[in-house]
Amino acid sequence: MTTQEYIIQQLQRFLDARQISGIEIILEKPKEEKFGDFASTLALQLAKHLKKNPRQIAEELKAFIPVDERYISRIEIAGPGFVNFFASKTYLYTQLRKILEEKERFGQSAVGKGKTAQIEFVSANPTGPLTIGHGRGAVLGDTLARLLQAVGYKVTREYYFNNAGRQMRILGESVRLRYLELCGEKVEFPEDYYQGEYIIDIARTIFKEKGDALKSETDIAYFKDRAEQIIFTGIKNTIRRLGFEFDVFYNEKSLYDEGKIDEIIERLREKGLIAERDGAVWFLTSKLGFDQDRVIVKSSGEPTYRLPDIAYHVEKVKRGFDLIIDIFGADHIATYPDVLAAVKALGYDVDRIKVLIHQFVTLYEGEEKVKMSTRKANFVTLDELMDEVGVDVTRYFFLMRSMNSHLNFDLTLAKKQSEENPVFYIQYAHARICSILKLAETRKIDLNATADLALLQAPEEINLIKHLVHFPQVVESGALNYEPHRLVNYLYDLATYFHKFYTECRVIGDDLQLSRARLALIDAARLVLANGLGLLGITAPDHM
């Protein structure tokens, strides 16, 4: 049992004894040290209910709860009726021991054990290389997957794509025109075609393979397919470089092939949610409380993105995942409310579908704002970014802010000042520890001998231990709230606690017993830093 659990249990016992129900017990982490490690506002909450002075209730609480040295060392009342609990050192040492025993497992939990989750992200159509815009979604999705796995979920990373339709036709046509240029023909390259350099590269590849044999080929099929192949290979390489792989690439086309698309229309029609107007098929969202209806099949006979999206989400639910996560950029914000409305109207449980929207990445080149667009030539690819600043910095930057905050990414700064980057601050803490451990090894200090942890008494030591002990809760809250940046902030703070400790406390010194205890402490810190960075997909270097 943790100290937190002990306190909650005791508070609950207090409520039970007075037959009070319907109150959820919340423990807070006070900002200031003098207010203890955990604080309860129960007395304040109960004041009105019991028609008593909160201070008096707090006194009763204090008298009621036994000071069990295994968990807490004292209870204090402060302010208007806060009840502050101080974790006992016995508890902290026990937990520190636990970290050293659990090693790379420390931080994992079982709240999601036996559950499955599917995360769909990136999902860029194969019309060009991944850009920085995709990068944020990619890193968020992968990190969320890692976090969910850490709390016990079995996770499927999924990439949904569409290799048919207008975009792909333009892609094929763009490549064909570039190819003709290489064959020495004069061509007019339309403005709304894909302008990027990569199109020329693809054409060049085809030219190398086929010479001018396709010169009079008017069917774009070959150009389109070959372009898709090359682009997809590139995307997969980029993803691999970022540090993960997708488990499933789901082709929108399969929804058509298996009749899922028609099925959705029919089922919506049965619900009276379909109408034909102006040669198009409309989804009557107005009947579901929206302000206007939406077209799901254009008068050309081509479905809009909404229809396959609905079918795809129905499939996801049918596949039986306990948790289904979609990660979109803010520009797709309009696409999901009516999709979910349709899924719900067809009788499926949409509560398990979580749509996460991340705000845009604005790229700066110094003071200059860089506009990005795949169609136009000017974009910075994820690969280029990784070339410049490395994978660790890339991932860290995408993760360090909450996803609903706009991300300003100053490329010039990231390149130039990468030494001052916060990710190095965290990695540096890890490297410093490794360096001390290495020294301990050359001094032949036995790390496996049982250290007397009770020798750890300095405030810097106690603060470090407290922060280490908190790690599993951070992982859990990051996973369950879908907020990876919490872990980033935690690790940054952990590095601060370590650096402070390092400055004040010499690890390897004259007192062998103390050295051993401190080695145990930093080894635990090393484990937590490594586990935490691992969850972020960032390396934990031995030296820098």
Place this chain on the structure above:
RNA sequence: GCGCCCUUAGCUCAGUAGGAUAGAGCAACUGCCUUCUAAGCAGUGGGUCGGAGGUUCGAAUCCUCCAGGGCGUACCA
């Protein structure tokens, strides 16, 4: 017009379910390397938490209105 997100120190952002004196990094200024990595530590200055009401013991946090910015609001995805 409508929907979603944002507005906190000069700049970039945290602020974990409403809690105690609002935090960090960068930038500015001042100290600390003969000792395990100074990519570090300590300190100083810097704020009407966009504005106005409301809810209550208590609001940066919840509600309403207003202002500013971003993204949408397609028979594009």
